[in-house]
Amino acid sequence: MTEKKNQHYIPKFYLRNSSYNANKKQIGLYNLLNQRFIQDAKLKTQGSRNFFYGKDGVIEDKLSVLEGAFAERIKAIIDTLLLPKKNSPEHIELLGFVALTDLRNPVQIQGMNEIFSLGRERIKEIDEDANVDEMWPTLTHEESVNMSLSMLSHMVDNIIDLDFKILKNQTEIPFITSDFPVVKYNQYLEQKNWHNSKTGYGLVGLQIFIPLNDQLTLVFYDPAIYILGTSKQNIIVIKDKKTINDINKLQVVNCLGTLFFNEKASLNYILKLHQDSMKYNRANQRNSKLSYIVGANENPEIIVGGKENLIILNSSDCEIKLSFNELKIHSNGKSWKLGSAVSQFRKHAINIMDRKS
Template sequence: MVTDKKNQHYVPKFYLRNFSFEDNKKQIGLFNLENEFYIKRAKLKTQASKNFFYGRDGVIEDQLANIEGDLSNTIKHIVEESSLPKRYSQGHSKLLSFAVLTDLRNPTRLKQNQQMANEILKFFPSNEKSNNIKNTAPLFSPEAMIEMSLKSVPNLINDIKDLNYKLLINETMIPFITSDYPVVRYNQFLEEREHPPSNTGYGSVGLQIFIPLNGHITLVLYDENIYKIGNKKQNTVVLTQEKDVDQLNILQFVNCFSTIYFNHQADENYINYLFKKSKKYERANDVLFSSGRLINGQHEISSSYANEEDNLLIYNDKDCEINLNLTVMKVHSKGKKYKMVDSVVQTRRHVINQKSDKTYLAQHILGNKKERTHYR
């Protein structure tokens, strides 16, 4: 049976309405990066959606609709009251659910999964045994990949429940904007230390997550063992400098799937200004691949990709990086004393203790002459 809900959103409508034109809940400003097209008042209900994105049976779409009804009330209260739920409360859990769910259901995530699957298949040796594995391996449909991603939501919520969180209140004359991939994972701490990617996994030391909630408010979740934001006892921090707002808005350009969204306060000149500034940074979220050898348990990375003797495929996401430097957010003294561990991934103690870190996945494929291993 085909659902009658053909237009399926990957960014919730209740969220986009917070950026609607003059708060009319029906129209929204947009800028498409691919064709550099600006529209002041576009139809909101058709934005950040695709036909049958979650499948034709409507099962996932209905499940998400039920969840969104609950989450929308939490976000609505935060926006209207400029206040946050208490830590480890039910409201806190819902806030984390909103962040993780909005991240994982995005087409960018689907694109990453498809890129990784395609590249892994290239590393199968061409022999009968591996061909049998290839033929029987599930070649997931987009809907199945999304469903599989959504199953990881509880674990990821558990991974980030140690992050502190505050509201950045915009008191400048320019608004916050958003995009069709509004959840920006960043790591200013490891970026400054020039640590190799990827540094924005949910278990990473120095993780920051920025989510604009409307033109006036941005939610930030952050590793409090590394950063200090405003007064320790306050859950809101006021932004008075436009350069801070500009940086947070540029993050949306660098991170987005294809489209920027904004309310009536962001005119075409300002959007074009941000677009021009964002061009000097690489777009985030592409999957980066490298290869090497696994010898006696030790990793050795090749200078060139996919050498004949390589048995190790490494893949990770391209981080969002703009040399972020907010006046209200600094690495504190404890963070500066953090000693890097001898590992590709710098993992927060909370995640190690919870034993829920999903920083890598190893799978062994046996061929005639060698073993190929891929890590995530």
Template sequence: MAQQKKHITKNQHFVPQFFQRFFSYENNGKTIGMFNTKLNIFKNQVPISSQLSSVYLYDLDGNLENWLSQHEADSAPIFREMWEKEKLPTTQSKDHSKMLHFMVVLDLRNPIHFKILNNLEQKLPNTKSKISEGNVSTDDMVSKLKEYQTYQGKLKSLQSAQLLVSDLLDLKYKLIKNTTSNPFIISDNPIVLYNQFLEKRNWTIGSQRDFGLKGLQLFLPLNDSYMLAVYDPNIYKLGTKKQQVVAIDDKNSIDQLNLLQFLNSESTVNFSHRASKHYINTLYERSKKYKKANDPSINVYKMNVPKEYYNLTAQMIEMGASDLNIKLSVQKLNFISKSSTIKLKSLNDQYRKNVKFKGYTYIVYKFTPIDEKS
């Protein structure tokens, strides 16, 4: 008996179609509004099947794509209930973990991550050393970055995303209910990681968007009226203590949250029928005043080495990407008073307690014998 041929999806979505349907035109579940920021093209309706996807983005054999499809099927009911019933998962429940897992995977599966890795791979060989003449020895790092971009590397990365969930269970989460006439929008990179705390401190050591950082905030629009906000409760408060749903009637706050979608995107924002061409163009023009996120960078710092290692010098090579910094100010989202007493003196001070994994900044320590320096 002939073996049945395995179906492999060619057009692989990096923002799930179920999620895009939450923003569909007049809730038809088939089309969505689109604005291309690079071509300056606005369309009221385009097929969801054609949006936020790429040919064989994840694999050629269907294994990772099938894993993602099952992951999406498990997650979809949780997110639909948020905006349909204003219902959030119970803290520390299975659905709480599933919610966080979906958010981590949504972040890590985005093509922007693969682009960052590729750009870092290209930049590394030309990176100048701070402790010796010439370039940093980067062969081992380049090979590692290449590995992360393979189909097998993507599979390994996304399937291990569950490990990051434990680092996020200490964060609080609420719904923001948009009661203004300006609708929430999404983009080709819809989950926004922000950090008002480190932004206010002018913190420049590493990324401000690592999953384990103090002051972390995650904003994920759910449809044109609701947004999921996940945040560090030791730094911020959102609404009152008892509120799970926080209504915002300030248009400027909504516009700022939408502005983050433009700045976090690669080339596309999407929206429901409630977003006019004028509104989208206004946000687009406003976004030009700020630096976009996800611009790859490599920094090299000379380090102090203990005297007993007299024959060594050391450098720290930091690989990361630009942060979102717009001096965000959102109605009913405020710093708690004790956050002002937190001291930041070192790299470790920026992380929340018991954090195991860091999400965005790759830090490599290089030790070089003095007699090998040029």
């Protein structure tokens, strides 16, 4: 059995960037469920669970090695405000940090179990005599963890086409983070009132926000849809408080249940932010529905008449009607034509699927 009982799904190096008075030992936190605010909580026990990756320590040890490289990459960005060149090894490393921070989170691990449970229920609705155990297995926690982490290289491959920049906060309101800091968002499909998934890694219009500290947030975005500053600008300065508040709301709506911040976030600010965010639906809520297998022509016809025979499993998206004047939908994005498919993939994602088919 490993001696590393307290296993982090949020790396300690990441949380230290938002520590109380930069002491790297304490951090502000707010629990949404019980509305408990602590200005100087013990940092080393946050974003962790006992034996989250198992008792043999294998996964924990491998993640520790990756975290060392990721910590250096994030520190370099914070210290120099320079971003790696696109498609460079340093860029791949940065994407690895983003994708792994997403995939290792309990929201994703628990969500995978919930999706499998929902799938089993739906199979029974389609055919009550079906042998569900043979068609749709149950997953242990360890199996869910391994399955999620196994998708790392695929996720990195899917987002390598996204452009990325630093958002620099020049207001007195700090950026906050959370126990699920990687926020996938999609202003484009939200504005289109798209009713299916909006935030899959391969979807058109994808945006990813991840705070680095109280002053800096990384944003990744689909260059076929959006424009953010000029091609030579790596740093986008934000002086508008509403934009900072909206980016912070993304963390509230997306998180597992706890917000993190440094001493610049007051109790009154966090309470108001929570209250203002309650009008939005929580992200990452798993759901399912039955539909039909249909033909691919313009006027689809139900192949199996009368009975729903297609299981659709998904989760709720982060939607807050983000106000972000610096990030605009450009002319090519406005003329982009949505198709009839359930998922609206970027060309890059389509090329990946064609390559692997």
